[in-house]
Amino acid sequence: MSDDGTKITIRMGAEEIQTMEDFMADHDIGNRSDFIRDAIKGYIASMKAGQPMNAEGGIFVRLSDVQMETLDALVQTGITVSPEEFIRKCLLEKIIPKSIEDESIENAFRAAQMKAAYK
Secondary structure, three states, rough: OOOEEEEEEOOHHHHHHHHHHHHHHOOOOOOOHHHHHHHHHOOOOHHOOOOOOOOOOOOOOOOOOHHHHHHHHHHOOOOOOHHHHHHHHHHHHHOOOHHHHHHHHHHHHHHHHHHHHHO
């Protein structure tokens, strides 16, 4: 970034600063300005993608680089639309019993048949 950028001042509590500095140290981020610029870009990208950063009830999981590369490859090959969609699908396969899934599919098909009969 050039030296003629606009300077912005923000206030942060000691706990927030410590959290930020711990994260920066763990991820080899050089300075606070780089961190904050990247955080803003990430926030904007998430909002544009319809994924609010602080969604209530959400679970945030940190994945390894290998896991992220695998998910990105699945997106590139068309196996999944997004890493989040693939993880949700895997989770649902584990927590919804097969019998419940089959019953839901049958019910949906019956409802579609009834709706088609009324047309």
